[in-house]
Amino acid sequence: MDVATRDGSQEHLPDAAVTELMYRLRGSLVTAEDPAAAAEPCEVWNAMHADRPAVSARCSGTADVVDAVNFARDHGLLLAVRGGGHSVAGFSTARDGMLVDLSAMRGVQVDPDRRLVRVQAGALLGDVDRETQAFGLATPLGRVSETGVAGLTLGGGYGHLQNRHGLSCDNVVAAQVVCADGTIRTASAGTHPDLYWAIRGGGGNFGIVTSFTFRLHPLGPVVAFAGTFYPLEDLADVERRWRDHVVSTPDAVTSFIVTMTFPAAPGMPDVVHDRPVAIVGGVYSGNPDEGMRVMQPLRELGTPLFDMSQPMPYSVVQAALDPIFPRRTLRAYWKSQYLDELTDDAVDAIAGRALDRPAPQTLVNTFHIGGAVHAVGPEETAFAERSSPFMVSVDTMWTDPAQDASAIAWGRAAWEELGKFGNGNVFLNFTGLADEPVQAGVDSAFGRNLRRLGQIKAVYDPENLFQVNNNIVPTP
Incomplete structure (x- = not known):
């Protein structure tokens, strides 16, 4: 069997070597010729990156990960890692390479007394929310319950609780990491603190995290939720009013604007069926009644088409956007831009693009960022962007492969136009690969932290085994 290598060539794997690994694993080893390869336990999300690896190690636990890493290193194979498979840029697979598939490792163990939760790296956000909410606890995790915890956290992790409790990576207190030499290390403030610093925002560059331990916060089971639908043609006026309001809201509020053509979803009123809309959303981390009062202005930014704002279970809020992001159906090319100021001209540009998707x-979204996210210094973790109050995300999504070139061109042009109002920094989890170099985004995202990250990479992965990611080059 021929498998892609890290240097771009092909390595022929002897049958005996493959058989030996197959017997070592508690999980399964699946080759591209195996009929089981078509039945992936966790398919990739972005249909543009559905290429199958030559061989997949479907791991059942950390010991399997160790054996898979040693095998890939010893044979010089191109190695990718899949947790939840939700990488927009396609980092959840390696064409003709080797995949370490963690998607069966979905265990979640809550310690309510210490307010900690240990989460295996294949878990999805919904897995964590279900277990933690049984105790009235939560940790900040994304906005789509089908997202993988590992990729979200390693890249930073924005979500509905960010302004009150910080990013997902800010709430990691420890992680178990299988490094390139096959050694299992615990990364925490007291053990391998350099590795602990790097994995909080530095991506999967330093090893394969097999479990995270997160800090938990009292929340729910019911939270205040704002979800008001405005006509998309009113976006410019709505977004100006939203901007002026959110900059002075308490940290308990995390708010955003999503623009989209809302589908004819069952249970939703006809007035929003297949209608281009701007949805102003918000979640309050605290008392639901107080939250509804505080977020009332989000419901009065214009003349709503429909208002579904109400107290609702936090787990329902976390899954509300799931139908918009079906797995292996959409083709996606995303680009992001941080803004130090959301000017009137920037709002007009956002509205123009939202009206011409x-x-x-396709979504054109604006997120408000502040509070606990900004309370962390830019060099306290690898995640360096700690000051911009707004981020714009151009989520170019479509279904027809014949539209690939035109859709990507639109997405790039929209991002470049909005870049005139940004500070040049990007959010690496919101990126889509086409023909642009990855390194440009890496340089932008990590800024002054990049040199330290390169040095840590040289310690834990000097041969760059883990390179199917927003790659950081090992530097002395």
Whole structure:
């Protein structure tokens, strides 16, 4: 069997070597010729990156990960890692390479007395929310319950609780990491603190995290939720009012604007069926009644088409956007831009692009960032962007492969136009690969932290085994 290597060539794997690994694993080893390869336990999300690896180690635990890493290193193989498979840029697979598939490792163990939760790296956000909410606890995790915890956290991790409790990576107190030499290390403030610093925002560059331990916060089970639908043609006026309001809201509020063509979803009123809309959303981390009062202005930014704002279970809020992001259906090319100021000209540019999207599934979104995110210094973790109050995300999504070139061109042009109002920094989890170099985004995202990250990479992965990611080059 021929497998892609890290240097771009092909390595022929002897049958005996493959058989030996197959017997070592508690999980399964699946080759591209195996009929079981078509039945992936966790398919990739972005249909643009559905290429299958030559061989997949479907791991059942950390020991399997160690054996898979040693095998890939010893044979010089191109290695990718899949947790939840939700990488927009396609880092959840390696064409003709080797995949370490963690998607069966979905265990979640809550310690309510210490307010900690240990989460295996294949878990999805919904897995964590279900277990932690049984105790009235939560940790900040994303906005789509089908997202993988590992990729979200390693890249930073924005979500509905960010302004009150910080990023996902800010709430990691420890992680178990299988490094390139096959050694299992615990990364925490007291053990391998350099590795602990690097994995909080530095991506999967330093090893394979097999479990995270997160800090938990009292929340729920019911939270205040704002979700008001405005006509998309009113976006410019709505967003100006939203901007002026959110900059002075308490940290308990995390708010955003999503623009989309809303599908004819069952249970939703006809007035929003297949209608281009701007949805102003918000979640309050605290008393639901107080939250509804505080977020009332989000419901009065214009003349709503529909208002579904109400106290609702936090787990329901976390899954509300799931239908918009079906797995292996959408083709996606995302680009992000941080803004130090959301000027009127920037709002007009956002509105213009939102009104001229290439497909109904495409989103143009604006997020407010502050509070606990900004309370962390830019060099306290690898995640360096700690000051911008707004981020714009151009989520170009479509279904027809024939539209790939035109959709990507639109997405790039929209990002470049909005870049005139940004500070040049990007959010690496919101990126889509086409023909642009990865390194440009890495340089932008990590800034002054990049040199330290390169040095830590040289300690834990000097041969760059883990390179299917937003790659950081080992530097002395």
